[in-house]
Amino acid sequence: MNATEITVLERQQSQLQWQQQKQHYFEDTHFNLTMNEASLMNNEYRSMKIDPDFDNGWPGLAKYPLHRTGFGGENLPGFVSTESADMNSSISRTFSCPPEKLTSSIGRESFKKRKASDKSVGAENINEKKIKGEVEEVASKINEQIHNNKNNNRETCGDISKENSKVSEVQKTEYIHVRARRGQATDSHSLAERVRREKISERMRYLQDLVPGCNKIIGKAGMLDEIINYVQSLQRQVEFLSMKLATVSPQVDSNIDNFFAKEMFQSTADSYPTIGMLSEVLNPTCYQQLNAVQQVLTCGGLNMDINLAEMPLERTTSTPVSMPGEFLDSSSFSQAQPPSAWENDLQSLYNTGFRHQGRSTAFSSEPFNGNLAASNLKMEI
Amino acid sequence: MRPPSSFKQDFFKKWVVGLQYYYGTSSRDMNILERKKAIKLSADVAMASARDGKTYWSRSLIAKASKQDDCISKNLVKNILGNEYERLTKLPSSILCSKRIRSKKIVRRSCNMRRIRKHAQKRVLASSIAKRMVKKRTQVLKTLVPGGESMDDEFCLLEETIDYLLSLQAQVDVMHKLVNASGLPS
Numbered sequence: 001m002n003a004t005e006i007t008v009l010e011r012q013q014s015q016l017q018w019q020q021q022k023q024h025y026f027e028d029t030h031f032n033l034t035m036n037e038a039s040l041m042n043n044e045y046r047s048m049k050i051d052p053d054f055d056n057g058w059p060g061l062a063k064y065p066l067h068r069t070g071f072g073g074e075n076l077p078g079f080v081s082t083e084s085a086d087m088n089s090s091i092s093r094t095f096s097c098p099p100e101k102l103t104s105s106i107g108r109e110s111f112k113k114r115k116a117s118d119k120s121v122g123a124e125n126i127n128e129k130k131i132k133g134e135v136e137e138v139a140s141k142i143n144e145q146i147h148n149n150k151n152n153n154r155e156t157c158g159d160i161s162k163e164n165s166k167v168s169e170v171q172k173t174e175y176i177h178v179r180a181r182r183g184q185a186t187d188s189h190s191l192a193e194r195v196r197r198e199k200i201s202e203r204m205r206y207l208q209d210l211v212p213g214c215n216k217i218i219g220k221a222g223m224l225d226e227i228i229n230y231v232q233s234l235q236r237q238v239e240f241l242s243m244k245l246a247t248v249s250p251q252v253d254s255n256i257d258n259f260f261a262k263e264m265f266q267s268t269a270d271s272y273p274t275i276g277m278l279s280e281v282l283n284p285t286c287y288q289q290l291n292a293v294q295q296v297l298t299c300g301g302l303n304m305d306i307n308l309a310e311m312p313l314e315r316t317t318s319t320p321v322s323m324p325g326e327f328l329d330s331s332s333f334s335q336a337q338p339p340s341a342w343e344n345d346l347q348s349l350y351n352t353g354f355r356h357q358g359r360s361t362a363f364s365s366e367p368f369n370g371n372l373a374a375s376n377l378k379m380e381i
Numbered sequence: 382m383r384p385p386s387s388f389k390q391d392f393f394k395k396w397v398v399g400l401q402y403y404y405g406t407s408s409r410d411m412n413i414l415e416r417k418k419a420i421k422l423s424a425d426v427a428m429a430s431a432r433d434g435k436t437y438w439s440r441s442l443i444a445k446a447s448k449q450d451d452c453i454s455k456n457l458v459k460n461i462l463g464n465e466y467e468r469l470t471k472l473p474s475s476i477l478c479s480k481r482i483r484s485k486k487i488v489r490r491s492c493n494m495r496r497i498r499k500h501a502q503k504r505v506l507a508s509s510i511a512k513r514m515v516k517k518r519t520q521v522l523k524t525l526v527p528g529g530e531s532m533d534d535e536f537c538l539l540e541e542t543i544d545y546l547l548s549l550q551a552q553v554d555v556m557h558k559l560v561n562a563s564g565l566p567s
Contacts, residue, residue: 196536203539210546221511224518227542231525234549241556242421246413248563 389551392431396555399423399461419457422446426461428552437537438545441528 180186184194207227208214214226403419411419426446429439447458523529523538526545532538 200536200539203536203543207539207543207546210543219511221514221518224515224522227546228518228521228525231522231542231546231549234546234553235525237553238424238549238556239417239421241553241560242424243413243417244560245420245556245563246417248560 388431388548389555392428392548392551393555395427395430395461396424399427399457402457402460422449423457423461424552424556426458428548430462432544432548436541436544437532438527438529438541439548441531445527 180191180194184190204220204223208217208223211223211226211230214223214230217223217226400420400423403416403423425442429442429446432439434440434443443458443462447455449455449458519535519538522542523532526532526538526541529538529541532541
């Protein structure tokens with residue numbers, strides 16, 4: 001806000017304010033005086049003491065509005081023009097100095113001046129105007145300055161005593177520094193909202209570094225997609241690895257071993273129909289159990305079961321396995337060259353597993369169709 | 382968060398305790414899926430307890446694991462956590478109040494209002510679409526991160542996600558190493 005923009009109305013308002021504050025101050029100073037003189041006095045005595053001081057101080061204040069009314073009309077343009085430069089230098093941008101202290105210091109000063117230069121109206125009036133400007137500034141800027149601490153160091157008020165600036169320096173450390181750009185809202189709510197958004201975006205950037213392949217994605221939704229995919233893949237990896245470890249366990253279930261051994265021999269004996277049988281066998285038993293445990297497992301479970309069977313199948317790279325890359329890399333089952341019919345069937349088996357899984361996860365809602373398609377593509381690479 | 386290597390060591394120590402218990406007690410009639418479940422549970426609980434209950438996700442994960450029905454997993458959790466069982470299974474207050482008490486009237490009224498607004502606003506703004514997309518994904522993320530349902534603040538959720546991701550990475554790494562060490566034909 002520039003000084004040139006101060007309207008008459010505002011000035012009048014601030015004048016009123018100032019008067020009120022002044023009145024308030026007088027009460028305060030009297031209290032202080034009495035406190036200094038005799039701090040042990042009781043209340044009645046203090047109130048008695050107040051009276052003479054009050055008499056001294058009051059006429060000055062009573063006179064003050066008269067000056068104002070007398071000078072006001074002719075002095076207004078002069079005030080604006082001459083004070084604008086002055087005010088910029090003397091504007092107290094320190095929000096954090098407590099208002100009572102500010103007014104009290106101003107008041108004290110003017111009080112002294114009034115006493116010293118008894119009734120030299122001109123000089124006093126300028127001083128008062130200065131003070132008034134400051135009060136005005138403080139009153140109007142108080143909201144903005146709550147968060148704009150940046151000017152605290154640069155522009156210190158010449159009129160305000162050093163203790164005030166010290167206080168402001170101490171107090172400003174308790175606030176978060178926010179810089180509002182030109183044209184941005186400066187009320188406390190939008191500032192808080194901006195701080196929150198900045199914090200969130202900072203976290204998102206960190207997540208972007210964390211999740212592989214997330215650097216080139218623009219937009220929050222896409223990033224969240226990537227994060228979700230990554231978390232899911234990690235969770236699935238844990239599932240898969242624990243499944244693997246379960247197979248290693250020393251007390252391997254003999255039943256399952258026999259079952260899969262039989263499967264293996266049968267599959268080596270005659271190629272095509274056993275795959276169908278295998279899938280049929282797998283579906284009612286393992287599949288349902290997996291569904292009961294966790295639906296995400298389906299694909300991993302199928303893979304594991306086939307793994308257990310140790311079928312001499314080459315796991316082709318085109319299998320749309322939902323397992324992450326490591327699994328595909330780790331597959332080294334190319335002992336025998338499988339017939340193409342097998343491959344196709346296995347692929348279809350994987351496909352069904354994968355589709356089922358895709359349907360069962362939370363991605364079933366419509367906006368995730370694109371995402372699913374993307375992951376499908378990714379898997380098929 | 383501590384350096385990942387020490388976290389991994391911590392996790393591995395706890396996991397080994399769990400695995401020892403599991404190998405000591407696993408019976409013959411255990412299905413492969415049951416065994417897998419026990420291993421995964423032990424790994425998860427070990428991971429969560431390695432975070433020392435400093436995060437919501439770890440606490441809610443432990444709380445969820447300790448509430449399982451079968452005695453094997455219960456004992457497993459108790460064994461891994463050891464003397465910290467009492468401290469860690471207690472849910473933080475924010476998760477306890479995950480079931481928010483809502484006034485039915487207010488919910489109904491807001492639903493009605495939404496319906497009215499939908500009717501009134503026929504053209505859909507791009508920003509609103511983007512907002513909805515982000516909202517949906519946030520919901521999905523909440524279901525993935527343990528204890529995420531009770532997190533209302535997006536910032537809090539992201540913090541937890543970061544922590545959970547780092548822990549998951551460490552977990553997967555350790556498990557990979559163990560699998561490789563166990564000499565599986567893979």
